[in-house]
Each structure stands twice: as C-alpha cells, then as structure tokens.
Amino acid sequence: xxxxxxxxxxxxxxxxxxxxxxxxxxxxxxxxxxxxxxxxxxxxxxxxxxxxxxxxxxxxxxxxxxxxxxxxxxxxxxxxxxxxxxxxxxxxxxxxxxxxxxxxxxxxxxxxxxxxxxxxxxxxxxxxxxxxxxxxxxxxxxxxxxxxxxxxxxxxxxxxxxxxxxxxxxxxxxxxxxxxxxxxxxxxxxxxxxxxxxxxxxxxxxxxxxxxxxxxxxxxxxxxxxxxxxxxxxxxxxxxxxxxxxxxxxxxxxxxxxxxxxxxxxxxxxxxxxxxxxxxxxxxxxxxxxxxxxxxxxxxxxxxxxxxxxxxxxxxxxxxxxxxxxxxxxxxxxxxxxxxxxxxxxxxxxxxxxxxxxxxxxxxxxxxxxxxxx
Amino acid sequence: xxxxxxxxxxxxxxxxxxxxxxxxxxxxxxxxxxxxxxxxxxxxxxxxxxxxxxxxxxxxxxxxxxxxxxxxxxxxxxxxxxxxxxxxxxxxxxxxxxxxxxxxxxxxxxxxxxxxxxxxxxxxxxxxxxxxxxxxxxxxxxxxxxxxxxxxxxxxxxxxxxxxxxxxxxxxxxxxxxxxxxxxxxxxxxxxxxxxxxxxxxxxxxxxxxxxxxxxxxxxxxxxxxxxxxxxxxxxxxxxxxxxxxxxxxxxxxxxxxxxxxxxxxxxxxxxxxxxxxxxxxxxxxxxxxxxxxxxxxxxxxxxxxxxxxxxxxxxxxxxxxxxxxxxxxxxxxxxxxxxxxxxxxxxxxxxxxxxxxxxxxxxxxxxxxxxxxxxxxxxxxxxxxxxxxxxxxxxxxxxxxxxxxxxxxxxxxxxxxxxxxxxxxxxxxxxxxxxxxxxxxxxxxxxxxxxxxxxxxxxxxxxxxxxxxxxxxxxxxxxxxxxxxxxxxxxxxxxxxxxxxxxxxxx
Numbered sequence: 001x002x003x004x005x006x007x008x009x010x011x012x013x014x015x016x017x018x019x020x021x022x023x024x025x026x027x028x029x030x031x032x033x034x035x036x037x038x039x040x041x042x043x044x045x046x047x048x049x050x051x052x053x054x055x056x057x058x059x060x061x062x063x064x065x066x067x068x069x070x071x072x073x074x075x076x077x078x079x080x081x082x083x084x085x086x087x088x089x090x091x092x093x094x095x096x097x098x099x100x101x102x103x104x105x106x107x108x109x110x111x112x113x114x115x116x117x118x119x120x121x122x123x124x125x126x127x128x129x130x131x132x133x134x135x136x137x138x139x140x141x142x143x144x145x146x147x148x149x150x151x152x153x154x155x156x157x158x159x160x161x162x163x164x165x166x167x168x169x170x171x172x173x174x175x176x177x178x179x180x181x182x183x184x185x186x187x188x189x190x191x192x193x194x195x196x197x198x199x200x201x202x203x204x205x206x207x208x209x210x211x212x213x214x215x216x217x218x219x220x221x222x223x224x225x226x227x228x229x230x231x232x233x234x235x236x237x238x239x240x241x242x243x244x245x246x247x248x249x250x251x252x253x254x255x256x257x258x259x260x261x262x263x264x265x266x267x268x269x270x271x272x273x274x275x276x277x278x279x280x281x282x283x284x285x286x287x288x289x290x291x292x293x294x295x296x297x298x299x300x301x302x303x304x305x306x307x308x309x310x311x312x313x314x315x316x317x318x319x320x321x322x323x324x325x326x327x328x329x330x331x332x333x334x335x336x337x338x339x340x341x342x343x344x345x346x347x348x349x350x351x352x353x354x355x356x357x358x359x360x361x362x363x364x365x366x367x368x369x370x371x372x373x374x
Numbered sequence: 375x376x377x378x379x380x381x382x383x384x385x386x387x388x389x390x391x392x393x394x395x396x397x398x399x400x401x402x403x404x405x406x407x408x409x410x411x412x413x414x415x416x417x418x419x420x421x422x423x424x425x426x427x428x429x430x431x432x433x434x435x436x437x438x439x440x441x442x443x444x445x446x447x448x449x450x451x452x453x454x455x456x457x458x459x460x461x462x463x464x465x466x467x468x469x470x471x472x473x474x475x476x477x478x479x480x481x482x483x484x485x486x487x488x489x490x491x492x493x494x495x496x497x498x499x500x501x502x503x504x505x506x507x508x509x510x511x512x513x514x515x516x517x518x519x520x521x522x523x524x525x526x527x528x529x530x531x532x533x534x535x536x537x538x539x540x541x542x543x544x545x546x547x548x549x550x551x552x553x554x555x556x557x558x559x560x561x562x563x564x565x566x567x568x569x570x571x572x573x574x575x576x577x578x579x580x581x582x583x584x585x586x587x588x589x590x591x592x593x594x595x596x597x598x599x600x601x602x603x604x605x606x607x608x609x610x611x612x613x614x615x616x617x618x619x620x621x622x623x624x625x626x627x628x629x630x631x632x633x634x635x636x637x638x639x640x641x642x643x644x645x646x647x648x649x650x651x652x653x654x655x656x657x658x659x660x661x662x663x664x665x666x667x668x669x670x671x672x673x674x675x676x677x678x679x680x681x682x683x684x685x686x687x688x689x690x691x692x693x694x695x696x697x698x699x700x701x702x703x704x705x706x707x708x709x710x711x712x713x714x715x716x717x718x719x720x721x722x723x724x725x726x727x728x729x730x731x732x733x734x735x736x737x738x739x740x741x742x743x744x745x746x747x748x749x750x751x752x753x754x755x756x757x758x759x760x761x762x763x764x765x766x767x768x769x770x771x772x773x774x775x776x777x778x779x780x781x782x783x784x785x786x787x788x789x790x791x792x793x794x795x796x797x798x799x800x801x802x803x804x805x806x807x808x809x810x811x812x813x814x815x816x817x818x819x820x821x822x823x824x825x826x827x828x829x830x831x832x833x834x835x836x837x838x839x840x841x842x843x844x845x846x847x848x849x850x851x852x853x854x855x856x857x858x859x860x861x862x863x864x865x866x867x868x869x870x871x872x873x874x875x876x877x878x879x880x881x882x
Contacts (some may be wrong), residue, residue, distance in 0.1 A: 224746040231742065235731040239723060241692055242742045243710030 008041070016351050021295050021306075022348040023139065028156040028339035035335070049326065053319030054312030060319075062200035068094075068311025069202075069271065072209035073264035074289025075296065075303040076216050077130075081148075083298035084233035088254065090137070090152025091261040092286025093159035094130035098262025100166065101129025102269045103185065103276040104173055106192035113131045118191040119204055122270040123263055129260015131255050133159060138254035142247045148254060163278045175275040185275035192326065194271045200337055212263065217300035228252060241359035261286060284334070288314075291341045313337060383538075389452030391416050391814035392437060392468065392547050396445035399432055406432040406444070408602040414547065414580060417573045421581040421589050424622055425783075425814030430582050431473075433599070434549045437580065438470040440465030469540030470549040475532050477524045483507065484520040487539045511538050515564075515569045529677065530561035537568065541577075547652050548572065549580040554588060557834045558677050559842060559875040566592055583864075584814065585644075586615050587843075612838055623815050634826050634848050636866060639670035643834040644689065644718075644803045651684045651858075658684040658706035660858040661698070666803065666834035671825065673849025675839040676878050678808075681858040682838045683723055686807045689713075690720035702803050714743060717802030719793040719828075721809050723838075724768070732778035736763070736770060739777055762791045766820060767789050779818065783817040786810075794824045804828050804835040810844060822848060842874060856880045 033043035054064050074091045081088040088094075105125030110118040137151035166172045168183045176186040194203035220226040228244040239246055266287060273280045292310055296302030317333025320326065390777050393413035399406045407429045414420050422430035435441040437448060439457030445456045457463045460470065479484050484507045488494050503636045504520040511518050516534040524532060533553060540548050550569075554562045569579055570590060583589050589596060590610070598606045598621035603636040606621040609612075644666040651659040659681045666672045676682060687693035689700055691713030700707040702716040713720070720743075730739045737755035740762070759773030766787045770780055777785055790809060794801065806825060825848065829835050839845050845852055852861040852869050854877035862877035864870070 222749055223754070224748055224750050227738070227741060227746070227750045230734060230738070231731050233735040237724070237728040238731040238742060241690075241710065241716060241728050243691070243719070358466050 002357060005356050006349070008357045013276040017297060019200050020347045020351055021297075021344060022346040023310075024295075024341055024344035027343040027347070028336060031288055031343070032336050032339045041328065046320070046326060046328065046332075048322055049323055050313070050316035050332075054316040059200075059311075060315070062202060063315045063318075064308065064312040065206060066201045066272075066311075067314045068307045069205050069209050070264040070267050070285045071288055071292055071307040071311050071314075072213060072303060073267060074261050074286050075292030075307045076213055076300060076356075077257045077260035077286075078290045078293035079263070079296060079298040079300060079303050080216055080220070080260060081253055082293050084229040084249070084253060086141070086151045086250065086253060086257070086292075088152050088257045088261070089149050089290065090133070090136070090156045090286070091257075091264070091289045092284065093152070093156035094133045094258045094261035095268070095286045096156075096159040096281060097133035098126035098265025099269050099273075100163065100174070100265070100276060100280055101132070102126040102266035103188060106188035106269065107173065108169075110192040111189040115191055115195070117192065117271065118189070122192050123208065123266045125263075126262045126266025126269070127259035128262070129263065131259040133262070134254055134258025138251050138258070141254060142251040160282075163276075163281065167276060167278055176275070185277050186271065187275045192270055193274050201272055203267075203271040205271040208263075210214060211268070213300045213304050216260070220300060221250070225249070225252070239361075261289065263288065264289070288337060291337055294341060295344055298373050310337060375429075381690060383829075390414055390449070391451060393439060393449040394433070394443070394454075395447055395449070397433065397436055397448075399436060399441060400441050403783065405602050407436070407747040410446070410599070410602070410604055412437075412597055412604070414578050414617075416578055417576050417583055418590055418594040418837045419569060419579045420757060421583060421593040421596045422599060423583060423586075423589050423596050423618060424533065425584060425816070428599040428622075429602040430599050431551055432602075433827045434470060434551055434580060435581055437547075438468050438549050439466075440470065464540075464543055464545065467545050467546035468547045468549070470537045470551065471533065471540060473551045473553075476538055476845075477532060479533060480523065480525055481524040481533050482521050483518055483527075483538070484677035486524060486535055487520075487542050491543060497580055507538060507542060510542050514541060514575070515568050529556045529679075530558070530559075530564065533557070533561075533565070534568075539682075541572075546577045547580070548577065549582070552584070553580045553581070554585065555585065556840070558878045559871070560833060560879055562588065584700075586618055586622075589618070590615060600624055601627075619815060634822070637829045637850050639850060640832065641668060642666065643668045643703050645701045646689060647699050647701075649685075649688055649695045649700065651693065652696045658858050659688065659695070662854065662858075662860060664836075664860070666836050668832050668834050669829055670850040671829050671848050672838050673845035673852045674836060674855055675842055675845045675852055675874055676840070676855035678723075678840055680855045682855060684809060684858075685855065686720070686722065686805050686836075686838055689803075689805050690718055690722075692720070692722075698777075714745070717799075719801035719804045719833075721790055721793050721804070721806040723807035725747065725785050725789055726777060730777040730785055733776055735759070735767075735774045735776055736788055737773045739788065743792065745778060759788075762795075764790050765795075783813045786813055787817060787820065790821050790824055794828050800831045801828060801833050804833050805838070806835065807838045808840060809837070810839070810841065842871070842878075846871070854878055 032193040035042040036046050052060065074095060077094065078088055102122045102125045105121050112123055113121065135157055137148050137155060140146035140151055145338060166174045167185055171177065174185050176184045179361055194205060196203060228239065228249050231242065231244055232239045232246050232249055236246060254374045268281060288310055292303055292306040295306040313336055315332045317330040320328050320332060321330050378722035395411045397407050397410045410433055412433065422433060424430045432441060436443050439460050439462045448457060449455065453465060457466065484500065484503045487507050488503055488793040507520040516538055518531055518534045518538060533598050537548065553565060559563065569678065572579060572853060581592060596608050596618065597604055600622060610874065642665045646662055646664040649659055663686065668756060672680065684693060685697050688695045689705045691710045694708065701880065702713065702718055705716045707713045707716060725815065726732045731742065737752060737759035740758050741750055756773040762768060763770055763773065768784045768787050770784060777788065780788065794804065804825065809825065810821050813821065825835055825837065837845065846869060850866055852864050852874065853860050854874055856877060857880065861880065862874060
C-alpha cells in the first residue's frame with residue numbers, strides 16, 4: 001500500500017522560493033487552458049499570441065515596461081506591509097488619492113517650475129495623498145487593533161466616489177471648465193508631464209520605481225526598523241520583550257505602504273494620463289499589486305520581477321483583443337491573474353511541507369492486524 | 375533484552391504485559407527511535423530515563439498507539455497488536471498521561487473522565503458516574519471531588535484527574551510522561567503513593583523522566599535512552615546515580631559539583647518596592663519588596679502561576695506594574711529599553727516566541743536585545759552566531775538555521791548565551807526564569823555555569839525556578855512566591871526543604 005503524506009519541512013531550501021512561483025504560473029496556465037478549450041480556442045495559440053505580444057519583440061517589451069511601472073509601486077506597497085503580516089488591500093484607493101494629490105499639486109504649482117522639481121512635486125504629492133488615505137486605517141490598526149484588511153478595502157470605495165465627484169459630480173479645481181459634453185480633468189502643465197523615452201511611454205517613473213524598490217529592500221534588510229518589522233511579524237511577544245514598539249512600527253509601516261501606492265497614482269498622472277481621469281485610473285493596478293507582492297513573497301527585488309511579468313500579462317491582454325479569429329476580451333489577463341494567485345496561494349504549502357510517499361509493508365500489516373483481532 | 379529482534383517475547387502467563395521489539399520511528403531529519411526494545415512486567419514501575427530528544431516520549435507514544443512505528447512490533451501479553459490510535463491503546467488497557475493535560479476546563483471532573491468513553495450511553499447518569507469516579511479515585515489514593523470543575527483545580531489535582539480517567543476506563547498499563555515536572559515536592563510524594571498503590575493492585579506503570587533522584591526512588595527497573603537507542607537497562611537494586619547519569623549523557627557527570635560556592639554580595643543593584651500587578655480582578659503580584667545585591671543569586675522558588683512570570687516581566691521593564699517602582703543601580707526602570715540600558719539581561723520563561731523569534735535565524739535572534747543603531751548588520755550577527763554555536767556546542771545546521779528547528783536545549787543555549795555572554799559587556803543584573811527547565815544534563819551544566827559566572831563578575835542574579843534542587847544548589851538567598859506574595863524568605867544556610875515546600879504550597 002502506498003500512502004502519500006504531507007510532511008513539514010525542517011528547513012526551506014532556497015530553490016523553493018523560485019520553484020513555487022514558477023510552478024504556480026504553469027499550473028494556472030493549465031487550469032485556464034481548460035476554459036480556452038471549452039470555448040473552442042486553442043490554448044497554445046492563445047498563450048503564444050500573448051507571449052509574443054508581451055515579450056516577443058522590442059515594442060512588446062517596451063509596452064510591458066510601461067504597464068509594469070505603476071505595478072512596481074503598488075506591489076511594493078502591498079509587500080512592505082505583507083512581510084510583517086499586515087495586509088494593505090486598499091492600494092487601489094491610495095492610488096486614486098495619490099493621483100488626486102499629484103494632479104492637484106501639478107495644477108497648482110508646477111506651471112513655472114523646472115522639470116526635475118516638477119517631477120519631485122508630483123511624486124511627493126502622490127506619496128502624501130496615498131499616506132493621507134491610509135491615515136485612518138493605520139491609526140485604527142495601531143491604536144485600536146482594527147483589522148486593516150477591512151478598513152483599507154472600505155477606503156477604496158470612498159476614494160472611488162471622491163474621484164467621480166471631483167470630475168463629474170462638481171465643478172472642482174481638477175475639472176476642466178472648458179470641455180463641453182463629457183466632463184474631463186484639467187490637463188497638468190507641461191513641466192509636470194514626464195518626457196517619453198525610446199518612442200514609448202517609458203518615463204522617469206520607471207527608474208524611480210526601480211530605485212524605490214532598492215530603497216525598500218534596504219530598509220527591510222539593513223535597518224533596525226526593518227528588523228523590528230521581522231520580529232513583530234514573527235513573534236509579537238519577542239518584540240515586546242526586546243522593547244520594540246509594535247504600535248509605532250505598525251503605524252509607520254502602514255503609512256509608508258500607503259505612500260508607495262500613492263506614488264503609483266503620481267506615476268500614472270505624470271507619465272501617462274496627464275489629468276485626473278477616473279476611467280483611465282480604474283485599471284485595478286492596486287489590486288494587482290497584492291498579487292505581485294504575493295508572487296514576490298514580499299521581497300522588494302522580487303516585486304520588480306513579478307511586476308514585469310504581470311505587466312506583460314496586462315499588456316498581452318490588451319493586444320490579444322486585436323487578434324480577430326480568437327475573439328478574446330482583454331479581461332483574459334485578469335482571469336489568468338486570478339488563477340495565478342490561487343495556484344500560488346495553494347502552492348505555498350510546498351514551501352513549508354513536502355510530499356512523502358510511504359510504502360507500507362503489506363506482510364507486516366497483515367500479521368499485525370491478525371494479532372489485533374485474535 | 376536480546377539484540378535479536380526477530381525473537382518474540384514469551385507468550386503465556388509469564389509474558390510481559392506490554393513489550394515492543396525492534397521499533398524504528400523517524401521524523402523529518404531525525405531518527406527518533408532506532409531499533410529499540412523494551413518490555414514491561416505486571417506490577418512494576420519501569421522508568422524510561424533520558425535527556426531531551428533521547429526518544430523516551432516517542433517510545434511511550436508508540437506504546438500507547440499515538441504513533442505507529444515504521445518498523446517493529448508492539449506486543450500485548452506476548453501477542454502482536456497494531457495500535458492505530460490512542461483509542462486503540464485504551465481498548466487494550468493502555469493509557470498515557472501527557473505532560474500537558476488534555477482536560478476540558480469548563481467541565482467537571484466526572485464529565486472529563488467519561489468524555490469519549492465508548493461505554494457511555496445516551497444519557498448521563500451523573501449520580502452513578504460520580505460515585506464510580508469517587509470510588510476509583512479512593513482506591514488508588516487520589517483525593518479528587520468528582521463534581522469540581524477543572525479550572526478550579528491545581529496542577530497536581532488535574533494530574534490526578536488524568537490518572538483517574540485512565541483507571542476508570544480500565545487501563546492497567548499507565549504511561550506517565552514527565553509527571554513531576556510541574557508538581558510541588560508534596561504533590562510529587564502524593565503521586566508516588568498513588569503509583570505504589572497502582573502497582574500493588576497489579577497495574578504497571580511506565581514512568582518517563584530525566585530527574586535522577588526520583589527515578590531511583592520510584593523505579594523497579596530503568597531503561598536508559600540516548601539519541602534514540604537504549605544505552606542500558608538496570609534493575610533498581612543496581613541503580614547507581616552516577617552510572618545512570620553516565621548512560622544518559624554518554625560521559626561521566628560530576629553530580630556533586632553542582633553545588634555552587636556562595637557569592638560575596640556587595641551593595642543592592644536591583645530593588646523592587648511595593649510592586650503590584652493587577653489584571654482586572656486578578657492580583658498577580660501583591661506589594662512585592664525585593665532586593666538583589668551585586669554578586670549574589672537570589673532564588674525565587676514556587677510553583678509556576680504564582681506570579682513568577684509577572685515578577686520577571688516587571689523587573690525587566692517588559693511589564694509596567696500597576697503600582698510600585700523598580701530601580702537598577704538607582705535608575706528607575708519603566709520600559710524594556712530602559713532596563714537594557716541599565717544593564718539588565720533577561721532570560722524569559724517562554725523561550726520560543728518571547729526570548730527568541732522562531733522564524734528568524736540564530737544570527738538574527740542575536741540582534742534582538744543587542745544595542746542597535748539605525749542600521750543592522752546581519753553578517754556580523756552571523757559571525758557572532760557561529761561563535762556561539764562553536765563555544766556552547768549548539769547543535770544547529772548553521773547560523774542561518776531558524777530557531778524553530780532547534781531542540782529546546784539548543785534554543786535555550788542560544789538565548790542564555792545572548793543574554794549572559796554577549797556583546798563584551800557583562801550584565802549588571804540578570805533575571806532568569808526557569809533557565810534550565812526541560813534541558814538535558816549537559817545543557818543544564820552550561821547554563822548554570824553561565825549564571826555562576828555572571829555572579830562572580832558582580833552581577834545581581836534573580837533565579838526564578840520551579841526546581842527546588844536548583845534553587846538550593848545555586849542561590850545565596852531564597853524567597854518563595856505564593857499567590858503573588860513572598861511567603862518565605864531564607865538564607866541559604868538556614869534554608870529548610872520542608873519549610874520551603876510548605877511555603878510553596880501556601881501552608882503557613
């Protein structure tokens with residue numbers, strides 16, 4: 001008789017950190033393939049079209065980098081909190097708040113500024129906006145222990161309504177008074193519109209995203225603050241024992257997480273949309289950030305890789321719509337993203353456990369059970 | 375015992391009531407039992423003696439059906455049996471009393487006793503059950519009220535409930551896993567009376583322990599284990615503490631040297647005045663006054679749960695007292711940081727989870743209480759970890775091993791080394807809570823030597839321990855904590871075991 005058992009690993013080997021995400025992606029492709037087969041679309045064709053669109057040529061890679069840029073920020077936002085056991089589900093809302101603040105600051109102050117200072121204004125404003133949106137959930141969590149999962153998610157709904165109100169519900173400062181018909185946001189000054197490089201929408205936001213990831217990595221791994229996060233995430237009693245303030249660490253961590261998501265909003269305003277435009281912002285970038293953080297196992301450098309990959313998936317989703325004989329909606333990307341997250345979460349068990357196949361000796365069993373019945 | 379595992383023990387009337395041959399049990403990364411043979415005769419107390427991780431609890435779990443051996447056979451009255459669960463074991467009259475009791479706190483004694491009893495019908499005949507429970511209890515000298523609720527009972531009483539439960543179900547083989555760990559000396563004596571009553575009635579007891587003194591007192595035979603193998607078996611008549619210790623540890627241990635020379639106390643370095651800790655209605659500490667002088671060890675004896683944890687936490691600044699003050703060399707202690715800055719080292723009772731973060735590596739855990747700037751160097755911590763692993767013979771895969779995978783003794787070595795031998799800066803005050811509990815003889819020696827070194831280097835040491843022998847061997851002064859108050863204070867010279875035992879039990 002053969003029994004398959006899950007056994008706890010004594011130590012997690014390093015290769016597991018790479019093998020589990022890769023295997024999860026593969027499993028997700030197989031599962032999603034079932035849907036393609038059922039709807040008469042050859043899965044391999046779909047996947048090769050998608051791969052070509054995202055990574056197949058220089059233009060594809062450029063577009064992928066463009067899609068990945070805001071995802072790096074939202075991914076870092078989720079990862080920064082997740083590694084100490086906090087779940088910022090509201091990156092989407094902080095992104096909107098960051099976009100509102102970035103657009104407002106750009107309209108107010110950047111008209112006469114030089115480009116580098118205007119870029120700084122946009123990003124700082126975005127960070128402040130995201131942080132402000134996190135303030136209530138962070139205080140509630142740090143002081144009252146209220147679940148940040150619930151509060152950050154609820155704040156997304158609030159941000160969504162505010163966004164609509166500013167553009168279509170009122171004649172706010174953000175709205176362009178000159179448009180007739182469909183209400184639009186006011187375009188930000190030229191100085192605040194990031195220059196496009198390489199014939200694509202690649203902008204200064206990309207290097208800023210990479211540098212931010214490096215800074216986050218440094219804070220997590222080389223500073224006393226990051227060490228305190230590790231201790232609190234693992235053993236709150238040990239933190240109390242060592243005099244590490246859980247309240248302060250939780251507060252700072254959540255605020256920084258909000259700021260990072262707000263920077264994604266700034267990158268979108270300054271690098272792609274140039275005005276506060278609800279429909280252009282509502283891409284679920286904040287939510288995808290959570291998937292990225294999970295795939296990267298909360299590692300800041302892993303976020304860069306995962307954001308590139310999921311950016312490619314989004315990019316492919318856009319392109320695959322254009323392939324006439326496949327007749328696929330772009331939400332194919334979201335479906336795949338969902339499958340990947342599910343498979344990854346399921347696959348997590350293999351980083352702490354391993355499968356063991358046990359062969360039982362049939363003769364011994366027979367003898368022993370004969371003994372028991374006698 | 376024979377080395378030839380294919381030979382079956384005799385069956386028939388003279389056969390051992392319970393035996394196991396050639397037992398192999400592996401866990402990921404370790405062989406817990408490697409070809410172990412053991413047998414138990416009717417009416418005997420057979421002790422499994424060994425250090426932590428020797429495999430004695432695993433062997434007991436195999437004997438009661440909680441674990442299934444990969445190789446090897448369990449025999450009941452000479453016939454092979456397969457025990458697939460503790461329930462199977464109980465059906466064969468084999469019951470285990472675990473170190474951590476498995477009782478429902480809100481239930482009465484009787485309710486716990488009949489819980490899961492397959493004989494129990496649809497209706498609870500409370501009166502009849504209570505009477506039967508009381509009569510079983512009385513027969514074996516286990517005074518316990520069938521109608522009392524578990525949460526009102528002391529540790530010793532709860533243990534009696536577990537034993538009554540086994541006897542009520544008709545078990546005639548009882549496996550007691552480290553039964554004296556949490557008992558006062560008086561409760562231990564009472565337990566031994568019960569054990570003798572059971573064996574007199576023809577029942578057999580497997581006694582699992584690592585305490586040499588009580589093993590010699592209670593056992594008819596002793597099987598000594600080390601590293602998953604049996605290293606020796608001796609009948610009580612031959613039992614010699616030194617020989618047993620040698621079999622257990624694998625080298626000679628000088629038991630008598632465990633008495634430490636008294637310190638030469640200087641001026642007070644740790645002072646607590648009127649320290650009171652209240653949590654809602656509960657008073658954990660009630661106006662404690664305590665003074666520890668430089669260069670002395672003050673032993674705090676008492677059964678756990680009488681305020682030890684709170685006292686240690688308050689003195690180390692981790693817990694703010696409801697009222698009262700703590701001072702270290704004149705500096706008030708109001709936070710863990712302040713305590714650290716004043717030179718307080720603290721070995722907490724709970725090692726994994728409080729003293730050590732389980733998922734962090736050994737190196738990272740060394741950073742926990744070291745003074746840290748804005749930046750931390752994990753590579754320096756890794757170097758320190760390597761040094762500690764080498765110096766204290768910590769059994770670990772390396773400095774990057776997570777503390778969770780260390781055995782209790784090795785984790786404690788890391789923790790104590792960090793607190794007492796770290797940083798090049800000797801601690802001025804040491805608060806150590808149960809620093810050797812559950813450790814094997816070798817580790818105990820090392821931990822005690824470190825505490826003694828701290829005393830010699832002029833630190834004031836507060837040693838909180840349930841092990842009265844340890845307190846008597848090490849402390850210059852002894853206080854007994856009972857229900858949040860100091861019920862006795864004595865110098866080492868005038869300390870009287872009986873009086874301390876009574877003070878621990880709250881008998882004035």
